[in-house]
Amino acid sequence: MAKNSTPATPFPDTVWLGRARHLGPEPERDVRRNLIALKAARVIDDFLDLDPVEAARSTDLYPRDESADPGPGARRVFEARWRVRDDVVVRAQLVTYDPESRRADKGGVTWVLAAEAERAWEAGWPSPATMFWPDSDRIEWDHEMVPGVRLRSVNHLPKDDDEARRRLRECGRQSWFVHVLVHEAMTPEAAGQRPVTAFLPASLRHRVVEHRAAPDQALTADFVTKRELGVGIPRGGAVVLPMGPPVPGYDAERFTVPHVFLDGSEPTAFLDLIVEFATLPRPMPPEAEQALTRLRQGWHLLTPDEELTHARAMVTRYAKALAAMTESCDLYREAAESALAALAEANGGGGAAGALPSTAGRAEESPLKSFTKSLGLFRGPKK
Template sequence: MPSSPTDRPSAAPTLWLARGHCPAADAPETVRRTLRALTEREIIDGHLEPSGTGTDGGHVFEARWRVAGEVTVRARLSLGGGTWTLAAEAERAWDPRWPSPATMFWPADAAADWDRETGTGLRLRDINPLPYDEKDLRRLLKGAARATWTVHVVVHEAMTPDERGRRPLAALLPPGLAHRVVEHRAAPQQLRAVNWALRDSGVEVPRGGAAVLPGDPAPDGWSAPEFAVRTVFLDGSEPTELLDAVTRFAALPRPLPEGADAAVTALREDWHLLTLEEELDRQRRLVAMYAEALEAMTRSRDLYREAAERAHEALAAYRDSPPPGPEKPGAASRGPSPFQQLTRTLERLKGSSRPQRPARHTDAGLSPEQPEER
């Protein structure tokens, strides 16, 4: 059975995360065209391709738009080596009925070949027949049962469907889930091999039904019976029960997918597409940070100066004192000698003259350099 979700932090309900593969060489230009077109149509409020943010020849794109009339969404797409990672965050909990952030960067055209799952290369918006080779089938389903970036659904065809039964599930899901679901189709004779491959995950696909795979670790609230559908009619009618199972699964609290923490951190802390109000707030925080660092350096300088003055006084007293003679009775009860005073003062100087480093502050989009110590 999948382990409990304790290894990674939980994803905030305000986040929308996705990862995919685009084999096209002109992928960056495709994203630029989509962003320009949606900005001209006022679907998104603005976009930016920050300079110097891409690594290893990659690209980074930022966009912001509003949903439900007033809820702002910020999204950041990183693209490199054919793999794209998209992190979006709204001002309130994400509603799957909102538009998919993927369609703000990629064309919605079904023919556009950008919506492939990383690793397997399976389509996110289409039906993926399971391979007939049992070894390949087992390898594929074992990986799908552990997937964390996407939701995998296995549908068993009790009989070979006609054209009406080949309608992808993604076309019927809420928009916010369409690019996060991989639909597998098992042919009528593959049921036994499918359930054999899934036995370790605790999932069993009913004959003529479907099952939502748990991922690893499985989210709290998942159980195999709760997310198995006994019957799916592949006759063109809407599979209401299956759509409900997928939607309920996507709403469960889940740990961040592996590698998603970096994407979320970059979205929140390395953001460049600022409004005027956000830029003013950023400048105010920079001024406060510099003032705090300057105050810390001033305190350190004053401490150093005070310790140095005490050391000079102790040294002068030591030079003016007569050379030590034979110890007389009762000398132990007297106060410390000037030499001892000098030693203690130098020890205090050593400990107090080290200025404490002001804490590093980062802001959304910039990591300001520390002020030069004087």
């Protein structure tokens, strides 16, 4: 019997998501310095630097959810808000996490970045990554979750077939980014060694990982991609790899180009395919859904208008709670008075007529006092 599975949520067209590793000694310092500089230059409107415990306990604009908390291993939570074309507001949240291993090849601090705009995301907008991380090659914030792979550089396939297969397989399982593979028909000169992804629009540049196969790896690259991913790569050509869960609308031949000239010129045809692939509805990994939930339900950097809306919502919430408490008190008082009346009636019907003082005309006595007097009738003489 087939098990029922919940379909994965596709990436919203308003969202930018990324996850990678920082291998430097002080990642939070790098983020903090970059945010301060960009705020001073009025590139961003404002930012927050929060302790994870503080971020989890603070009151938010939206209803809280457990998945909105940073989670175990969180080090810092950074939030930033800026505006792009046509005054569109972008809200972004970056969380840094302790490394799972301190080995040199698997260490580094993991970071998760989620950004959302008020309308559909445009590739020409600034990259959210460079709003938090300095756009400098000296800061190693762009390492993929798979060791040996970086976002802003060319990643040559290992010479060993098994290692090449392992790398592509792990990238497909762990990566949130788009991956492409380019085969070098001949060893390129310095201009051709520049990553093809450097020609992409700013907001897409840090969402694409470029793999390269050396001239003598034509057969190896074709064999590995066919065996692991079900696609081939022509000699001297390039392909957008079908990483992760199947993407609706993906066709291997459609996203393959027969030739890429690595002479420093812009490979327009291949870049257009990358942009097209990035717009396809891709399913989100569970961790990406959690990051988006944290952004939406765990947001702290409020504008004055949002703070006013939040204050009004809190007043309304407290008013409803007070009304519910008042109603409960009224119901409790009515129940107490009914119990006293029933007790008095039972006592009077038991033959002790006149023993229970009449409550008529004594409305000024509290229900608690009347109840105490009624109980005293059953205690008997004290002596």
